[in-house]
Amino acid sequence: MERESISVTVNGRTYERAVEPRRLLSDFLRDDLRLTGTHVGCEHGVCGSCTVMMDGVTARSCLTFAVMADGAEIETIEGLGSADAMHPVQQAFWEKHGLQCGFCTPGMLMTAVELLKRNPDPSVDDIRDAISGNLCRCTGYQTIVDSIRHAAKLMREDGA
Amino acid sequence: MYPFTYHRPDSLDEARARLAASEDGRPLAGGMSLMPTMRFRLASCADLVDLNAIEELAGIERRNGQIRIGAMTRHAAVAASPEVGEAIPALAALAASIGDVQVRNRGTIGGSICFADPAADYPAGVLGLGATVNTDRRAVAADDFFTGLYETALEDGELVTSVDFPIPERAGWAKLGNQASRFAVVAVMVSLAGGAARVAVTGARTHVFRAAEMEAALAANFAAEALDGIAMPSEGLNEDLHADRDYRAHLVGVMAKRAVRDALAR
Numbered sequence: 001m002e003r004e005s006i007s008v009t010v011n012g013r014t015y016e017r018a019v020e021p022r023r024l025l026s027d028f029l030r031d032d033l034r035l036t037g038t039h040v041g042c043e044h045g046v047c048g049s050c051t052v053m054m055d056g057v058t059a060r061s062c063l064t065f066a067v068m069a070d071g072a073e074i075e076t077i078e079g080l081g082s083a084d085a086m087h088p089v090q091q092a093f094w095e096k097h098g099l100q101c102g103f104c105t106p107g108m109l110m111t112a113v114e115l116l117k118r119n120p121d122p123s124v125d126d127i128r129d130a131i132s133g134n135l136c137r138c139t140g141y142q143t144i145v146d147s148i149r150h151a152a153k154l155m156r157e158d159g160a
Numbered sequence: 161m162y163p164f165t166y167h168r169p170d171s172l173d174e175a176r177a178r179l180a181a182s183e184d185g186r187p188l189a190g191g192m193s194l195m196p197t198m199r200f201r202l203a204s205c206a207d208l209v210d211l212n213a214i215e216e217l218a219g220i221e222r223r224n225g226q227i228r229i230g231a232m233t234r235h236a237a238v239a240a241s242p243e244v245g246e247a248i249p250a251l252a253a254l255a256a257s258i259g260d261v262q263v264r265n266r267g268t269i270g271g272s273i274c275f276a277d278p279a280a281d282y283p284a285g286v287l288g289l290g291a292t293v294n295t296d297r298r299a300v301a302a303d304d305f306f307t308g309l310y311e312t313a314l315e316d317g318e319l320v321t322s323v324d325f326p327i328p329e330r331a332g333w334a335k336l337g338n339q340a341s342r343f344a345v346v347a348v349m350v351s352l353a354g355g356a357a358r359v360a361v362t363g364a365r366t367h368v369f370r371a372a373e374m375e376a377a378l379a380a381n382f383a384a385e386a387l388d389g390i391a392m393p394s395e396g397l398n399e400d401l402h403a404d405r406d407y408r409a410h411l412v413g414v415m416a417k418r419a420v421r422d423a424l425a426r
Contacts, residue, residue: 002165004166020163021163021164021165021208022161022162022163022164043199044196044199044200045192045195045196045263046341048260048262051262057265058261058262058265059262059265059266060262060266063191063192063195063196063266064191064195064266065166065191065195067166067168067210068168068191068210068212070168111261111262114261115261130261132260132261132342133259133260133261133263134260
């Protein structure tokens, strides 16, 4: 099958690659760019662990072909923060134990970042609605909700 | 997934030409249903024509007393639209109830109605509001658009371009969604316009349908109590692990009443 040349900006860096049209964005990120922070769980649009930002809004990278991201700006968990300089959402998940195994965490964080951009002071219901497309099999979601509430507080204080 | 050749036209004319030139072409909208289906190898095509770069297919406008929604308009855009929120708030509520944030960011109204999933929400909105589906060839009344399980009146290569929603006097939306997927176990859109009522039910049969007896009762008295005593026969209704057909029949009545109350509260 013929490969398509694409140019995708991921976390501010532009990558030029030739990919098969059926290549998923999730596999492109992980296998072609070696950005393995984006996790692949169900591979058919249910679990949300592969969630990335595409042109500023969340998208499931397993339900996006890499060719569809030609010319797009992608943000992944690698662009969010580092161990030395964590994003407030990462800091909050750290402080409030918002994870156990950590598999769902990259997607959960990207979804939380989008929510807090849209709504800086979300209620518990807002948070539960926002993360309804991200499955966690460890925490029962309690600490994740706590973490996102805490992140909102940290970010409001940061902004103040 | 089976391989395919990818096309990303930036105009409707080019998309039509691509589909016409292919023996086995398929348009791709948001991909929220088609892509999982392709991944399971339940669907495949030689040529995939991605509509996401066609700007003329997206957008919302109020004109001639109607709301026109472009086929490639995302659910999130409809849910947040001030035009839709003011003219048909029940339609904005429907869009906001679809799937989850990630699905609403990508999924489109055109994709939803063309895929015609038996549990999709938009078919109930389109039929319950008496909308008109515009294609690159013609205008199709909602009553004629949905024809079966994943089946529509569309011909080969025909593309939906927009949907026109008349603005009703009242409209309401109620849905019992599957807890995980938020697909409708049963959902109902009701509307009242010019003395006529519409009750469209999704999730309960092979495809969306109108409940005629309920419509007659609501035309005479647009109140939840008007539906008292009207039973939905369970014969022919869907049955799965989420709901057997008797429960689904019961839910049609419950959701219809909730939808009427929703309409009266808006």
